[in-house]
Amino acid sequence: MKHTEKNAPGYWQENIRLVKILLSIWFVVTFLLGIVFVDQLDNIRFAGFKLGFWISQQGAIFVYVFLIYFYLKAMDKLDDKYKLNKEE
Amino acid sequence: MSVQTLTYLFVGITFLLYITIAIKSRASSTSDFYIAGAHVPPLANGLATAADWMSAASFISMAGIISFMGRDGSVYLMGWTGGYVLLAMLIAPYLRDFGKFTVPDFIGERYYSQTARMVALLCAIFVSFTYVAGQMRGVGVVFSRFLEVDISTGVLIGMTIVFFYAVLGGMKGITYTQVAQYCVLIFAFMVPAIFISLLMTGNVIPQIGFGAELTPEYGGGYLLDRLDGLNQELGFTAYTESVRSKLDVFFITVALMFGTAGLPHVIIRFFTVPSVRAARKSALYALVFIAILYTTAPTIAAFARTNLINTVSNVEYSEMPAWFKTWEATGLISFEDKNNDGRIQYLADPDDNELTIDRDIIVLANPEIAQLPNWVVALVAAGGLAAALSTAAGLLLVISSSIAHDLLKSNLMPNISEKKELLAARIAIFFAVCIAGYFGINPPGFVAEVVAFAFGLASSSFFPAIVLGIFYKRMNKEGAISGMLVGIIFTASYIVYYTFINPAADNPEGWWFGISPEGIGTLGTLFNFLTAFVVCHFTAEPPQEVQAMVEDIRVPG
Numbered sequence: 085m086k087h088t089e090k091n092a093p094g095y096w097q098e099n100i101r102l103v104k105i106l107l108s109i110w111f112v113v114t115f116l117l118g119i120v121f122v123d124q125l126d127n128i129r130f131a132g133f134k135l136g137f138w139i140s141q142q143g144a145i146f147v148y149v150f151l152i153y154f155y156l157k158a159m160d161k162l163d164d165k166y167k168l169n170k171e172e
Numbered sequence: 173m174s175v176q177t178l179t180y181l182f183v184g185i186t187f188l189l190y191i192t193i194a195i196k197s198r199a200s201s202t203s204d205f206y207i208a209g210a211h212v213p214p215l216a217n218g219l220a221t222a223a224d225w226m227s228a229a230s231f232i233s234m235a236g237i238i239s240f241m242g243r244d245g246s247v248y249l250m251g252w253t254g255g256y257v258l259l260a261m262l263i264a265p266y267l268r269d270f271g272k273f274t275v276p277d278f279i280g281e282r283y284y285s286q287t288a289r290m291v292a293l294l295c296a297i298f299v300s301f302t303y304v305a306g307q308m309r310g311v312g313v314v315f316s317r318f319l320e321v322d323i324s325t326g327v328l329i330g331m332t333i334v335f336f337y338a339v340l341g342g343m344k345g346i347t348y349t350q351v352a353q354y355c356v357l358i359f360a361f362m363v364p365a366i367f368i369s370l371l372m373t374g375n376v377i378p379q380i381g382f383g384a385e386l387t388p389e390y391g392g393g394y395l396l397d398r399l400d401g402l403n404q405e406l407g408f409t410a411y412t413e414s415v416r417s418k419l420d421v422f423f424i425t426v427a428l429m430f431g432t433a434g435l436p437h438v439i440i441r442f443f444t445v446p447s448v449r450a451a452r453k454s455a456l457y458a459l460v461f462i463a464i465l466y467t468t469a470p471t472i473a474a475f476a477r478t479n480l481i482n483t484v485s486n487v488e489y490s491e492m493p494a495w496f497k498t499w500e501a502t503g504l505i506s507f508e509d510k511n512n513d514g515r516i517q518y519l520a521d522p523d524d525n526e527l528t529i530d531r532d533i534i535v536l537a538n539p540e541i542a543q544l545p546n547w548v549v550a551l552v553a554a555g556g557l558a559a560a561l562s563t564a565a566g567l568l569l570v571i572s573s574s575i576a577h578d579l580l581k582s583n584l585m586p587n588i589s590e591k592k593e594l595l596a597a598r599i600a601i602f603f604a605v606c607i608a609g610y611f612g613i614n615p616p617g618f619v620a621e622v623v624a625f626a627f628g629l630a631s632s633s634f635f636p637a638i639v640l641g642i643f644y645k646r647m648n649k650e651g652a653i654s655g656m657l658v659g660i661i662f663t664a665s666y667i668v669y670y671t672f673i674n675p676a677a678d679n680p681e682g683w684w685f686g687i688s689p690e691g692i693g694t695l696g697t698l699f700n701f702l703t704a705f706v707v708c709h710f711t712a713e714p715p716q717e718v719q720a721m722v723e724d725i726r727v728p729g
Contacts (some may be wrong), residue, residue, distance in 0.1 A: 087724075
């Protein structure tokens with residue numbers, strides 16, 4: 085049968101909540117750490133990097149990969165909970 | 173063996189590989205042709221998406237741009253990867269559940285309107301054509317520099333190869349050649365990076381070498397500190413300092429991210445997997461494969477710039493190594509001895525600077541500057557061609573499916589048989605290859621500029637319409653169509669004004685609120701959203717069956 089919002093109540097709300105949390109992290113890392121407060125963060129150093137510089141050229145990309153990984157795991161779990169979208 | 177022979181060998185082998193794949197994966201139905209029958213496994217789709225996405229610009233130009241921009245190059249690194257977070261969470265899974273062939277398909281059905289479909293179709297074709305012309309040019313340039321054939325012959329060879337697998341196999345052929353092309357391009361990109369990191373810092377992993385100390389032969393000290401110092405000595409801003417305003421950096425990053433998430437040739441890759449779960453998984457694979465190149469590019473930028481300055485700055489012209497003369501012949505690097513002292517002065521001040529360097533040289537000549545073995549030098553050509561051809565093929569497919577499916581089947585000739593539609597798709601791709609090739613050989617002056625702006629255009633047109641279509645049930649056709657038009661017209665006008673009509677004002681003082689044409693797509697996107705909301709509240713809500721469709725795509729299965 086076709087699954088829609090009506091016969092899976094709660095699924096959409098949980099999905100939205102998850103995406104909101106993950107996109108908040110995405111926003112903070114990219115725009116606050118990577119752009120707005122980058123000069124303050126540059127005062128912190130590790131190895132040969134200034135922290136702000138490292139976040140905007142390397143760190144943010146690693147965070148993006150992690151965010152999508154976390155989204156994938158959480159959504160698979162959510163699908164299982166609602167018995168949706170079984171892989172054949 | 174000489175570099176020339178090795179280059180021919182590598183390019184020949186990879187082309188043979190692509191043709192073999194093409195012959196093995198012919199399309200027999202429209203579903204094969206448009207979406208590879210939706211049978212592509214997530215890993216293969218991740219590889220194909222990465223190759224589809226990373227164009228000649230990512231492979232050849234990006235590291236060079238960062239090398240000369242330093243800190244400000246971060247906008248490309250974050251913008252072109254961060255967009256995948258939006259794509260994975262806001263777009264790909266839902267459009268896969270919708271389960272059709274093209275992006276205009278979704279816009280047309282969600283907004284129950286042929287007008288909406290036509291607006292989307294025109295945006296898709298416009299964005300794809302500007303983009304594909306740049307790829308064909310890239311093919312020609314690689315051929316002419318490495319294989320000493322002229323640009324036109326290079327473009328023709330490239331066209332023949334793409335034509336072969338795109339016309340025969342459609343999406344099916346394109347997908348599996350893209351998988352092979354990813355492997356070729358990432359190998360060609362990583363090998364020189366690993367070599368140069370090992371040479372300069374003793375680290376095998378370039379991402380670690382980036383923050384490490386230079387070996388004693390290179391003068392010791394942290395690489396980035398050294399580079400900051402070199403830049404300042406020559407009068408440039410320190411490498412890790414920013415020149416652009418924060419506001420502009422913010423706007424450009426947003427425009428690149430939204431644009432990435434709204435580009436039709438990337439979105440349609442998610443139609444090719446069997447399920448919603450597979451769509452999510454392939455988004456992860458795609459970003460991992462992209463991240464390998466994107467986290468390496470800034471390391472190449474820093475290594476190559478340090479190396480370049482050390483090699484040329486204040487050194488006798490007569491003592492320049494062989495690569496300097498080779499690349500001088502291609503015009504990518506040029507020296508004018510203004511003070512007649514026989515030495516090369518590379519300085520920030522344009523009055524005293526004697527060296528002009530094309531940014532593409534950072535990737536193209538990097539292996540030679542670092543004195544790497546001949547086979548590494550020869551790899552670069554095969555990698556650049558793989559990057560350009562894979563992206564070109566993906567774009568050509570968008571053009572072909574827009575014409576055969578959205579224009580003919582859905583609009584002009586709804587009764588067309590599947591066989592005829594398939595034939596029409598093949599003919600459309602044939603003409604698209606020819607037009608792209610024509611623009612590759614005779615590039616209109618604006619191509620280079622417009623490609624960079626394609627993101628702003630995709631961002632201000634598609635992104636809001638798609639996201640609202642999924643997340644806002646009340647959005648109706650009046651809102652979406654007026655939003656798309658306002659967004660793309662505003663963005664295009666701003667770009668056209670500063671690029672063609674009044675280029676003299678194209679500087680931070682002349683711009684609106686200090687936002688560059690590259691970043692204006694963000695404002696266009698905002699206007700799109702606002703217009704859509706206002707208009708939709710004064711017009712009728714969408715029909716029940718459309719609202720039911722939205723409820724359906726929100727829940728997979």
